[in-house]
Amino acid sequence: MTPHPNKLDHIALYVSDPERVAQYVQSPWKLEIDKVMWEHEHPDGLARAIREVIEDWPVPDRELLRKVTAPTLLICIEGDDIHPAELGRILHDLLPSSELLMFESEIALFQAIPSLVQRVGAFLTGND
Numbered sequence: 001m002t003p004h005p006n007k008l009d010h011i012a013l014y015v016s017d018p019e020r021v022a023q024y025v026q027s028p029w030k031l032e033i034d035k036v037m038w039e040h041e042h043p044d045g046l047a048r049a050i051r052e053v054i055e056d057w058p059v060p061d062r063e064l065l066r067k068v069t070a071p072t073l074l075i076c077i078e079g080d081d082i083h084p085a086e087l088g089r090i091l092h093d094l095l096p097s098s099e100l101l102m103f104e105s106e107i108a109l110f111q112a113i114p115s116l117v118q119r120v121g122a123f124l125t126g127n128d
Helices: 005-012 018-026 029-041 043-053 062-067 085-094 106-111 113-125
Strands: 072-077 098-103
Touching: 018 029, 062 085, 072 085, 072 106, 072 113, 085 098, 098 106, 098 113, 106 113
Parallel strands: 072 098
Antiparallel strands: none
16 A cells, blocks of 8 residues: 555655654554654753653662552553663562553554553552
8 A cells, every 4th residue: 555645745744764754654653652752852842841850869779669569550662762671670570569561562552552541540540
């Protein structure tokens, strides 16, 4: 199936990398995610994002996390460069009341959204 040329022209406005454009054609949801990410590169969006994390402080000793008793739901994707899956595994090991949902790819996560929404809803309402 060949995409409509106007659709490709529209996508090409966002990127000049032909491989990335091909990814958008194959997985249109990636374009929407990238648009949101690009908004954060805008000075206003970036400043807003920085203000939200400026109060965050690193845990001085990860072993302290073993004392956290609150239920924690960790959702990770293998190959995620920003939030490495290995970090999810480490946190799951350290947090005694954690549940780890690991997805093999972004596609797997997006395909699981219907069940994932139910799982997160049950977690948030305590019906798990």
